[in-house]
Amino acid sequence: MTGKPARLVQRSKNKGIQIILKYARMLSIKDLKVSINGKEILKGINLEVRTGEVHAIMGPNGTGKSTLASVIAGRDVFDVTGGGVLFEGKDLLELPVEQRACEGIFLGFQYPVEIPGVSIINFMRTAINEQRKYKGLDPIPAPEFLARMDAAKKMLEMQTSLTNRSVNEGFSGGEKKKNEIFQMAMLEPRLAILDETDSGLDIDALRIVANGVNKLRNQNNAFVVITHYQRLLDYIVPDFVHVLFDGKIVKSGGKELALELEEKGYDWIRKNL
Amino acid sequence: METILTEYSFKDKLVELFYENKKSNFKADIPYLSKLRQEAMHEFERIGFPSNKHEKWRSTNLSKPLTLEYVQHFEPFEKNVDVGKMFSCEVHQLESYLFTQLNGWFVHENGGLNHLPGGVIVGSLASAFVKYPDIIEKHYGKYASFKNNGLIALNTAFAQDGLFVYVPDNVVVDKPVQIINLINLTENLFIQPRNLVILGKNSKLQLLYCDHSLLHKHSLINSVTEVYIDENAVFENYKLQNKDNDSTLITNAWITQKSNSSMVTNMLTLNPGIVRNNIAVTLDGQNCSADLYGLYLVDKEQHVDNHIVVDHAQPNNYSNQLFKGILDDQATGVFNGHILVRKDAQKTNAFQKNQNILLTDKATIDSNPQLEIYADDVKCSHGSTVGQLDAEAMFYMRSRGIAEDVARMALMNAFAAAIIDKINIEPLRTRINELVSKRLRGELSICDQCILDCREGRKYSFDIDMNRLKT
Numbered sequence: 213m214t215g216k217p218a219r220l221v222q223r224s225k226n227k228g229i230q231i232i233l234k235y236a237r238m239l240s241i242k243d244l245k246v247s248i249n250g251k252e253i254l255k256g257i258n259l260e261v262r263t264g265e266v267h268a269i270m271g272p273n274g275t276g277k278s279t280l281a282s283v284i285a286g287r288d289v290f291d292v293t294g295g296g297v298l299f300e301g302k303d304l305l306e307l308p309v310e311q312r313a314c315e316g317i318f319l320g321f322q323y324p325v326e327i328p329g330v331s332i333i334n335f336m337r338t339a340i341n342e343q344r345k346y347k348g349l350d351p352i353p354a355p356e357f358l359a360r361m362d363a364a365k366k367m368l369e370m371q372t373s374l375t376n377r378s379v380n381e382g383f384s385g386g387e388k389k390k391n392e393i394f395q396m397a398m399l400e401p402r403l404a405i406l407d408e409t410d411s412g413l414d415i416d417a418l419r420i421v422a423n424g425v426n427k428l429r430n431q432n433n434a435f436v437v438i439t440h441y442q443r444l445l446d447y448i449v450p451d452f453v454h455v456l457f458d459g460k461i462v463k464s465g466g467k468e469l470a471l472e473l474e475e476k477g478y479d480w481i482r483k484n485l
Numbered sequence: 486m487e488t489i490l491t492e493y494s495f496k497d498k499l500v501e502l503f504y505e506n507k508k509s510n511f512k513a514d515i516p517y518l519s520k521l522r523q524e525a526m527h528e529f530e531r532i533g534f535p536s537n538k539h540e541k542w543r544s545t546n547l548s549k550p551l552t553l554e555y556v557q558h559f560e561p562f563e564k565n566v567d568v569g570k571m572f573s574c575e576v577h578q579l580e581s582y583l584f585t586q587l588n589g590w591f592v593h594e595n596g597g598l599n600h601l602p603g604g605v606i607v608g609s610l611a612s613a614f615v616k617y618p619d620i621i622e623k624h625y626g627k628y629a630s631f632k633n634n635g636l637i638a639l640n641t642a643f644a645q646d647g648l649f650v651y652v653p654d655n656v657v658v659d660k661p662v663q664i665i666n667l668i669n670l671t672e673n674l675f676i677q678p679r680n681l682v683i684l685g686k687n688s689k690l691q692l693l694y695c696d697h698s699l700l701h702k703h704s705l706i707n708s709v710t711e712v713y714i715d716e717n718a719v720f721e722n723y724k725l726q727n728k729d730n731d732s733t734l735i736t737n738a739w740i741t742q743k744s745n746s747s748m749v750t751n752m753l754t755l756n757p758g759i760v761r762n763n764i765a766v767t768l769d770g771q772n773c774s775a776d777l778y779g780l781y782l783v784d785k786e787q788h789v790d791n792h793i794v795v796d797h798a799q800p801n802n803y804s805n806q807l808f809k810g811i812l813d814d815q816a817t818g819v820f821n822g823h824i825l826v827r828k829d830a831q832k833t834n835a836f837q838k839n840q841n842i843l844l845t846d847k848a849t850i851d852s853n854p855q856l857e858i859y860a861d862d863v864k865c866s867h868g869s870t871v872g873q874l875d876a877e878a879m880f881y882m883r884s885r886g887i888a889e890d891v892a893r894m895a896l897m898n899a900f901a902a903a904i905i906d907k908i909n910i911e912p913l914r915t916r917i918n919e920l921v922s923k924r925l926r927g928e929l930s931i932c933d934q935c936i937l938d939c940r941e942g943r944k945y946s947f948d949i950d951m952n953r954l955k956t
Contacts, residue, residue: 233861313886325881329899338895339885346886378899379881399885 231345236263238300238434239284239403245294246276246283255280255459256295261403264431268470269438269447271456272478277438278322279427280456283406285319286312299403313339314346316402320392320409327379332391335379336361343399364397368424393424400428405436410444422447442474455481490667495551495916496533499611502524502557503642510559510645515618516723518625525641532635544851545761546789550705550733555675558644561590577667579912581663581693582607588668589676590646598649603656605825606649612680613649624683628767629712629739637737640709644679647708650692654685654715661691661910667729668706668732669699680710684718684746684931691721691910696728699701703731714748716770716953721909722750724762727920730785732758737765744770752779752808753917755924761790768795768802768830775804780904783925784813794823797830800860806837807850809904811897823855826863833863842900 239261246254251311253276263265269277283290284297287308297304304312327335341351352360361375368390384469396404406425410418425435425448437448445453445467453469454461462467462481473480503526511519534551536544582601584591589611591597598616600610602726606613614621620876632639648664668674683689698704720740734757742748754760766775781789797803806822820839834955854867874896882892901921908914 232842287880307888309880309883310886310888310892314886315526319884321881321884325877327875327896327899328883329902330882335882336893338891339887341892342888343886395885405620414669458784 233318235284238263240298241284242298243295244280244292244297246279247291247293248279248289252293253290253459254283257456257461259424259454259461261434261436262307263402266429266435266437266448266450268448268450268453268467269436269456269461270440270453270470270473273440275456277456278407281319281322281405281436281438284307284312285317310342311346313401314343314397318396318399318401318404320389320396320404322404322407322409322411323381324383324388324392325384325439326381328381330379332375332377332379332394333361336375336395339395339399351388361397361400361463364394367397367427368394369420375404376411386414386417389421390417393421397424397428401433402436403436404428406436406438406439409437410439410441418444419447422458442470445470457481457485487700496504497527499639499643504560514614515614515621517618517622518590518614520832522642523628525638525953528631528633528638529635529642532633532638534635535735541792541821544817545759545788547735547759548732549620550703550759553673553703553705555673555703555705556670557591557643557675558588559589559595561587561592561646562677569898570673573585579661579663579916580912581661581923582658583663583665584608584648586646586648586664586666586678587673588670589666589678601658603658605656605658606651607662608649609646609647610681613651613681617651617939621681624711624713625681626714626740629709629737629765634737636735637709637775640677640679640707640737643677644709647679648682648683648694648710649680650690652684652688652690652718653879655687656685658701659690661693662694665695665697667697667699670702670706673703673705676707678706678847680708681711682712682720684712684714684720685916686715687693687714690722693723693725693910693913695725696734697734698729703733703734705733706956707735708737710736710738712738712748714742714746716742716743716883718743719746719747722746722748723908723910723913724750724752725917726752726754726760727756728758728760729756730758730787735761736765737930740766740775741763742768742770742773742775744772744796745772747774747776749776749909750778752777752781752791754779755920756784757770757783757787757789759788759790761792763792763794765794766796766804767798768804769798771799772802773802774804775846777806777808777909778817778904778907779805779808779810780901780921781812781818782808782809782901782921783810783816783818785816786814787816788818788822789816790819790823792821792823794825795835797824797826797833797860797863799827799830800829800833802830803834803868804836806839807904807907808838809840810850810898811842811844812850813844813901813951815845815847817848818850820850820852820869821855822853822867823857824865826856826858826860826865826866830860831862833860833865835863835865837867839869840900842874844873845870849865895924898922902927 241257241259244254244257271277293304337357370390450467453465455463537543537546541802589950597612598606600606629637631641652658752762777793779791783789791808793806808820810818822833822837826833837854839852852869854869856865878896879892905914905917
């Protein structure tokens with residue numbers, strides 16, 4: 213079984229290249245219920261993400277935004293008590309963490325982990341080659357890897373020496389978040405979930421990170437951006453905005469919903485429940 | 486001359502053996518030596534082997550290896566053997582002054598003493614006993630005290646051969662000196678190598694000492710190394726212990742440093758049966774630095790025990806201990822790091838860290854920091870961690886597409902890298918990296934650690950224990 217349903221793919225007779233139809237269904241979350249230690253965190257989430265789309269998930273603290281991101285990425289401290297997640301037709305919850313990544317899912321961590329002794333460059337080469345192995349490809353040729361790395365570093369205005377350092381070790385909050393987007397640029401995922409990537413960033417870093425995301429946006433990938441604040445969405449303009457409240461998506465709309473939220477605050481949501 | 490040591494009362498047998506052989510085998514001794522031997526034997530008779538009742542031996546049990554039968558040689562079993570033909574060193578591109586010992590003896594053309602540029606002497610201690618009695622009287626037996634130490638007493642009583650290195654003042658030895666101590670005998674063997682390393686003022690030496698076994702017979706090694714580092718000298722010491730499950734290796738290193746000297750020792754224990762390393766450093770001068778590193782990777786029933794004592798006998802000195810280990814299966818480990826800061830040793834900086842990863846519930850480590858401080862203006866720290874691999878780091882790596890086993894390996898390699906990176910001899914560092922990676926993957930098979938170079942068409946018959954070959 214391949215990831216992409218055949219009916220969504222057209223073959224151009226002239227150019228012989230694949231064109232994936234716009235708005236192909238990518239991620240489909242149905243009535244997802246998740247508990248941790250017996251406490252229900254997600255109480256029936258429904259969400260459809262198609263290729264080329266950017267979804268923003270907003271909501272106050274402790275409503276389940278990060279839990280949703282973690283469950284999709286495969287963190288195993290949660291119990292899925294109901295519903296399911298399909299990614300390009302596959303039952304995502306059945307796959308181990310690394311296979312989800314190889315299928316094209318990327319989680320930008322809210323709190324990136326420090327790994328002393330593992331350099332970023334080795335980390336990325338290993339990750340890319342592991343993903344290539346999964347797809348039956350040979351390891352990435354060194355020049356291609358280096359070119360990709362240089363481009364990503366330039367895009368994110370990262371110091372050249374940073375990639376020789378151990379992953380996130382001794383990084384500032386901003387450097388850690390940049391490093392997440394750097395990894396995303398290196399791994400070229402199909403679906404990136406960015407969990408509060410904007411938190412801890414000053415305005416310059418925010419702009420750089422957002423520009424990075426915008427440059428990586430295309431018709432074949434999709435983004436789910438989790439954030440508290442409208443601020444990030446000034447730079448990364450979403451197609452859809454969802455409000456997560458008490459484990460449920462209580463309101464969905466276009467980018468104007470984010471502005472409305474900013475103006476009226478989450479109390480407005482609470483009152484309208 | 487060969488003697489079988491039987492199981493009942495190993496101690497009594499050794500005492501008997503000493504007196505039987507005293508006249509015949511130690512007859513070339515200078516008076517200083519024979520007196521020292523006799524005193525050491527009296528001490529051994531008095532206290533014998535350490536047992537679990539001794540505080541410092543609480544967690545390392547020698548009773549099992551001490552009940553086996555061994556042979557002990559009073560002269561080289563094989564003479565004129567070209568040890569170099571029996572193996573080739575696996576550390577590629579390592580330019581070194583290479584010397585070999587077979588079953589604890591210098592043999593073949595390395596048998597005597599070798600003179601390197603600058604008046605450096607490297608070779609057999611047995612020869613040095615005869616040729617340099619003045620140096621022997623000045624240094625030998627002066628640093629490793631056998632008082633209340635049965636193993637050092639025993640070694641001092643019987644010591645006949647081992648490594649002798651003498652670096653004169655102002656001489657920098659241009660290449661590492663490498664010693665391979667090879668055990669190759671079809672019987673269980675008991676040996677007691679004795680090494681003496683002397684660095685003159687402003688001199689520099691890198692010493693690489695490898696313990697290897699070829700045949701999988703039981704061996705018991707009780708070695709004593711004395712090192713004297715004179716003022717402003719620099720000493721680097723690497724020890725690679727890549728043995729087998731049937732070996733018991735006890736090493737005692739006593740290092741004395743004079744003012745402005747610096748010393749690095751790095752103990753790499755990859756495949757021991759039972760290993761006990763005692764390292765005692767005395768900072769007997771000022772502005773000395775002593776870095777003690779160690780890495781141990783053990784599995785199955787293996788046991789590793791590092792006992793470190795750093796004696797800050799004088800003010801203004803720096804010492805740092807960093808020992809890291811990964812323990813798998815039912816392996817057991819001990820780390821005992823003792824920092825002694827004497828009353829007058831003000832402005833002492835002494836640090837110690839022991840970090841362990843236990844891969845199973847059955848692996849254990851007994852980690853004991855011991856700080857004994859009598860001065861008041863000192864900076865000391867110690868830390869000890871025991872844990873599993875970092876679950877968050879595992880998840881992070883896997884979330885990038887890296888398979889669980891690859892991520893585990895990467896994290897274990899990274900853990901070990903903190904020690905390996907301290908190796909200043911590049912080809913050695915590269916080789917140790919490879920060995921450690923293989924060791925961690927469980928792939929360090931007999932062919933990788935074996936130093937018989939069968940792959941180049943040389944054929945030697947030896948037994949391969951197929952159980953040790955992992956598929």
